[in-house]
Amino acid sequence: MQLKSLRLFMAVAETGSFVAASQRLHTVQSNVTAHIKKLEEELGAQLIHRNGQARLTSAGYALVEYATRILVAHDEALDLFTRDQGACGRLRIGAMETTMALRLPPILAAYHTAYPEVDITLTTGPTAELTELLRAGEVEGVFVAGRLEHHRYHLLNVFSEQLVLVGPKPMSSMPSSEQWLASTFLAFRQGCSYRQRIELLLASYGINAIRIFEFGTLDAMLGCVVAGMGYTVLPLATVQAHQQRFDIHYLELPKPIADVDTYFATTEPGTWSPALSRFIDTLNDSVSAGCVYGRAQS
Amino acid sequence: MQLKSLRLFMAVAETGSFVAASQRLHTVQSNVTAHIKKLEEELGAQLIHRNGQARLTSAGYALVEYATRILVAHDEALDLFTRDQGACGRLRIGAMETTMALRLPPILAAYHTAYPEVDITLTTGPTAELTELLRAGEVEGVFVAGRLEHHRYHLLNVFSEQLVLVGPKPMSSMPSSEQWLASTFLAFRQGCSYRQRIELLLASYGINAIRIFEFGTLDAMLGCVVAGMGYTVLPLATVQAHQQRFDIHYLELPKPIADVDTYFATTEPGTWSPALSRFIDTLNDSVSAGCVYGRAQS
DNA sequence: CGAAAGCCATCTCATAACATGATAGTTACT
DNA sequence: AGTAACTATCATGTTATGAGATGGCTTTCG
Incomplete structure (x- = not known):
């Protein structure tokens, strides 16, 4: 599992579209497909419905919670080190x-x-x-x-x-x-x-x-x-x-x-x-x- | 930043050695070096002292907290999907x-x-x-x-x-x-x-x-x-x-x-x-x- | 009912990233 | 000083990745 995959997954979940997600993260639609597919293989469950609009499946819904936790922690860590100002710990x-x-x-x-x-x-x-x-x-x-x-x-x-x-x-x-x-x-x-x-x-x-x-x-x-x-x-x-x-x-x-x-x-x-x-x-x-x-x- | 890098980083932090970390995660020492180095470049701070034994620097110490949060969430997500039995959410x-x-x-x-x-x-x-x-x-x-x-x-x-x-x-x-x-x-x-x-x-x-x-x-x-x-x-x-x-x-x-x-x-x-x-x-x-x-x- | 538009899956290819093993350089210990 | 243990660096083959093009599917609108 990759952080990049989770970011794409969340983008798809939020935008409801692979294309929109690819644009939001400045990449290409085929990339989104590949990452989501890999995630799905790793977790052994389909995460997103592809019937017209990309909606979360039950499994995807369950993943959102964890993906959010992971990405928030990641963002905070990056902010802490890269952004000037600010300190904690x-x-x-x-x-x-x-x-x-x-x-x-x-x-x-x-x-x-x-x-x-x-x-x-x-x-x-x-x-x-x-x-x-x-x-x-x-x-x-x-x-x-x-x-x-x-x-x-x-x-x-x-x-x-x-x-x-x-x-x-x-x-x-x-x-x-x-x-x-x-x-x-x-x-x-x-x-x-x-x-x-x-x-x-x-x-x-x-x-x-x-x-x-x-x-x-x-x-x-x-x-x-x-x-x-x-x-x-x-x-x-x-x-x-x-x-x-x-x-x-x-x-x-x-x-x-x-x-x-x-x-x-x-x-x-x-x-x-x-x-x-x-x-x-x-x-x-x-x-x-x-x-x-x-x-x-x- | 990659989850793999964070895992290696934590392994180094816990074992106090690049070699031990590489063995624990079934890889090679040069890999550990490369991942840690990349992490350090991304975060703009040296994470680990290399004076004989590999100890955490102040920056490394600060990262541990976030790495732990990220990896725990990741483990839980994997456990949830891959391990039979168990459910939450x-x-x-x-x-x-x-x-x-x-x-x-x-x-x-x-x-x-x-x-x-x-x-x-x-x-x-x-x-x-x-x-x-x-x-x-x-x-x-x-x-x-x-x-x-x-x-x-x-x-x-x-x-x-x-x-x-x-x-x-x-x-x-x-x-x-x-x-x-x-x-x-x-x-x-x-x-x-x-x-x-x-x-x-x-x-x-x-x-x-x-x-x-x-x-x-x-x-x-x-x-x-x-x-x-x-x-x-x-x-x-x-x-x-x-x-x-x-x-x-x-x-x-x-x-x-x-x-x-x-x-x-x-x-x-x-x-x-x-x-x-x-x-x-x-x-x-x-x-x-x-x-x-x-x-x-x- | 049919045409068009959107959307996603698949494929190929070039590039980047990665893991590996060997080697060299460092440090600590004796 | 010599040795042992450790890490950095390098060269290399392999894998993974991202971009673009294409095709199939669904939905939508006339």
């Missing part, structure tokens, strides 16, 4: 906790307003986990800190964050080694790229082994900072957004360590679903950002 | 009032029990109207009295009725001409074949013009018979079934006029939908009857 996105909390809401809102038919699934996690999800194809794109290094991905530089050291009291300078050793570093669970930054920073101070406490959510972590449990490192914008609710203080970090770019990473263009394409459009509209490619590396 | 049947009331219920019940998925639409009317409905394709089969004479139909002799004259009092012989002229003949509306019979009978008595009162339903007609409004002609079985409720009496009519066969008329076999085929099966199971064809006549 599911969109699975991953993001870091901090990005999710601060940067994503307006973008998601804009996207959802524009394409309400898309079901969005959000996953949060540290950069390493997100990268793995993307690699495994369980999400269609992830917001991560720093460039991905494992595969060939399409990277879109969407945000530039400035990391700051966050503590319970005002700080005028970096805590001393003694202070570090006396406190705990609060971080997201393994894989958080911010955490790697602070480890790098501490290493430059000659501090290698510090106590680390891992959190799953931002709020819990900030609560513990306020309680004086230790320090953490977060984007400046995130800290400022939470200073109303938490009595936290920050210290700017040295430039090369402080600057972190957040990328939206996906597989290469051309593999994008319409829903994903539209999301990237929305992203580009929301931020003015450059666009670079990551390269495979062993 | 709609079945539109017409029948005379008397057939509907007495003969059809057990048959419809049996059919509905066997094929609950079929929606049955019943239409009642006199033979002439039913014939027209069948000709116009608005019903798939009709129960009519006597052979259809207009087109080439498939006729199934399902019931043999014996017509009797029905009146309000016991009769030992045919009413006299005076009695006829003094009363009314109660009949279903124009087109009822029983009515034609009585007109034939009366004509043999030399009575041509009698008063006729037309009814739409059996109950109304019987009520009027009881009230002494006139005579009517009905199948013996129908009269006997109603003698509990109505004080009616009957007189047997002369053989050639009394005997009426009820046929189930449909278009020719081969045009039957599965639902209709199953119905005819059920009919054949319910009655032991011969099977004849009506012929076209100008």
